[in-house]
Amino acid sequence: MSDRPKQTFKKIHASGRMKEIMEAHFRELDEAARTKKQKVAWCTSVGPAELLKGMGFQVFFPENHGAMLGATRMATDxxxxxxxxxxxxDICSYLTSDIGSYLKGESPISRAYPGIDGPPRPDVLVFNTNQCRDVQDWFNFYGREFNVPxxxxxxHRGVGEITRAHVDSISAQLKAMVPKLEEIAGTKLDMDxxxxxxxxxxxxxxxxxxVxxxxxxxxxxxxxxxxxxQMGPAVILRGEERAVDYYRLLLAELKQRVEAGVAAVDGEKFRIYWEGMPIWGKLRDLSTQFADLQACVLASTYCSSWVFPAxxxxxxxxSMARAYLELFIVRDEDYKEAYFARQISRYGIDGMIFHDAKTCPNNSNNRYGMVERISEGHxxxxxxxxxxxxxxxxxxxxxxxxxxxxYIEQLAEKKGL
Amino acid sequence: MTVGGRYGGIDIGASASKAVIIDGARKIVAAEVRRTSVSFETSAREVMDAALAAAGLRLEEVGRLVATGYGRHNVDFAHATRTEIACHARAAHFYHPRRITVVDIGGQDNKIIHVNAQGRRESFKMNRKCAAGTGAFLEEVAQRMDVPLERIDGLARRAEHTVQMGSYCTVFTKTEILAHMRAGEKVPEIVAGLVESVVKRILEMDPLAREVVLTGGVVAHIPILAEMLAARVRHPVHVVPDAQFAGAFGAALMAAEME
Incomplete structure (x- = not known):
């Protein structure tokens, strides 16, 4: 054990730019809510952000706020x-921590960006239940609080093959939102x-x-x-030039790392796949423990959930309907198992960790026999x-x-290390 | 490993600290147990000193020493650490060198470890955060009934039937016991029900589809648990010798193998 290299934390230099564009986003949201110059829509993480941004709304993502509450460990209180x-x-702890934050009037946004009181007051709340039913109840709480639509x-959920009927039903729901959103925005949808x-x-x-x-x-x-x-811009700034520019910058830096043979984990011996939600309040501890064990947790379903090739x-x-239907989270178990098999092969994975998140059944994929199917079948x-x-x-x-x-001992035994 | 050598294993568990010294032939020459105190470091020193005294050795005469258990990283005189999962698997496979399922019922957690014929771990599971169905569960509930731990086995053996416990939770089980007492159930039948509830928790964790080897302090104190488990599975159920010391013994075996 003593021959393990001392790990050095490797800073991603592009992150400085990410912080700037994220701060700019929160300040724009705050200004929109304060000055009423622009309408504010709250949107679920894989909700119809493109439609809202296309209609000129400033878009706020409560799930991102939930993650900030977790990462800052404010959530537990x-x-x-x-x-x-x-x-x-027992229900979604993004929901409970976010509502707790609202009730107490404390937010990591105001800590990170002095001068901003917290989340911007919404003019409309727009959800897609593709993440779970809880998002609807979450938004309904604020609908009642702010008296906004x-x-x-x-x-659809448990989807195997995506059919025309599936796409049509989501597409129709998207289109049906437009008149209400036009009424709130005070402008007509500009298709261009x-x-x-x-x-x-x-x-x-x-x-x-x-990336x-x-x-x-x-x-x-x-x-x-x-x-x-690094996924922050892909979630909250998607549909904007600055997110595209940011990922070009990040990608260039990572390509340089590859060329220079820079490893995220020195002496990488084990390549791990993370399935399920992050444990936001323990990211640093877990990252350090895995690195000390020369294990690189390098791929996940979670971070890939904002990849919408459709x-x-x-x-x-x-295409939005199809993109939001192709999501892993709404697919059936056969699709999920095949998806894991592709990821295991693509990333050369030695082991897979399933996070059973107590309050997030939809993102805990160990509960229907998948662990056994992966370990025995693959x-x-x-x-x-x-x-x-x-x-x-x-x-x-x-x-x-x-x-x-x-677990790492077990992987080492398997590899004969 | 040298024939004349001495090797140590120390297991700082949640409830008890154990130290084992073996010789080059892998025979136990000393095994000591102490209750784990609030200081893992002190517990480690005390139990190791006791084992060294029993073996008539000084610490320097122990060639290699491996620490395991929750307090494994607090044993400053150990040469290496291994998890208790590795150590219990090693000890169980030493006594039963074939494809087995190791079930360790410890103070605060249960572990199920699948080991292949060569002794390599294939997979393992631990109970969830909740300690229901572990040693801590039995200890707490027995205390509620004024039954010392060492009497649980004898009482359970006197039971004419087994009271069914319906709750997962240690706290709720205590309340449930009150209801059973009010309904006229006697202590032996309730105690048998408590032991059986531990068996049920194990069976919920794994189908136990191969030969089973039990380790850990709970089965050492309550051997009827192994009999109850055997009655519910299709494969033979064994208990390793000195089951409470299995973790420390496995650690000592690993220490010997390091040379």
Missing amino acids: LIPLANAIGYSP VIGIQT AFKRVVGLSRQCTDLWKE LEIASHKPSPLTFFDGTI LDPDAPFD DLPTLVLHGDLNDLRCYSEEQARTNIEA
Whole structure:
């Protein structure tokens, strides 16, 4: 164990630019809400952001706020406030921590960006239940609080092959939103502007995919933990020039790393796939532990969830419908298993960790026999970590550390190391 | 490994600290256990000193020493650390060198480890964060009934039937016991129900589709648990000798193999 190299933290230099564009985004949102010069829409992470941006809305993503609450560990103190008003500790802890944040009037946005009080007041809340049913209940809470409309798309779930009927039903729901959004925006939908946003979103997603796939190099220049930070623009700035520019910058830096043989984890011995939500409040601890064990967690379903190859500016409604139906999270178990098999092969994976997030059943893919099918059917050692995205009361530090250490021992035995 | 050598294993568990010293023939020459205190470092020193005294050795005479258990990183005199999963698997395969499922019922967690014929781990599982169905569960609930741990096995053996426990949770189980007592159930039947509930938790974790080898302190103190488990699975169920010391013994075996 003593022959392990001392790990050095490798800064991604492009991140400085990311911080600038993220700050600019939050300041624009704040200004829009304060001055009323631009309407503000709250949107779920894989909601119809392209349509909203194409119609001139400033778009705020509460799930991103949830992740910030988790990463700053503010969530654990705020969740009980939502529990106390009837939002169960068993439901989405993004929801409970975000509502707790609202109730207490504390937000990581105001800590990160002085002068901003917190999330911008919405004019409309727009959801897509593709993530889960909780997003609708989450948005309905704010709909009641702010007395603003809540509109959304009801997704299909457990989808195998995507049929024309599936696409038509989502496309029709997207189109049906337009009159209400036009009424709130006070302008008519400009199809050219909408198509332009869809085109930019497609460029962003293509570049983000390229960023993620660079981890297939051995050694990988990028970890999953880097990815959870670097994905910010792909989630909240998609459909905008600055996100496209950012990923060009990031990609160039990562390509340089590959050329120079720079490994994200020195002496990389094990290549791990992370399935499920990040444990936001433990990213640093986990990243350090894996690196110390010379294990690079380098690919994930989560970071790949903002890859939308179907987006096509020439068919914006249909292609958005298809893109949001092709999502891993709404697919059936056969699709998911085949997806994992492709990822395992693409990234040269030695082992796969399933995070069973207590409050996120939709993103916990260990609950229907998948772990056994992957470990036995694909001869891949697996590990289930019990925890949560935001509620650290559901996470046992020592059990997790021992599980990870034992798992790497097991992989080492398998590799004869 | 030298025939005359001495090798040590130390297991700082959540409830108990164990130290084992073996000789070059892998025979246990000393095995000691102490309750784990709030200081892992102190617990490690005390239990190791006791084992060294029992073996008539000084620490320097122990060629290699491996630490395991929750406190493994706090044993400053160990040469290496291994997880308890590795150590229990090693000990179980030493006694039963074939394809087995190792079930370790410990103080605060249960582990199920699949080991192949060569002794290599294929997979493992631990219970969730909740400690229901572990040693801590039995200890707490027995305390509620004023039953010392060492009497659990004897009481369970006297039971004429087994009371069914319906709850996952240690706290709820305590309440459930009150209801059973009010309904006229006697202590042996309730105790048997508690032991069986541990067996049920194990069976929920894994189908146990190969020969089973039990390790850990709980089965060492409550051997009837192995019999109850054997009655519910199709494959033979074994208990390793000195089951409470299995982790420390596995660590000592690994220490010997490092040379």
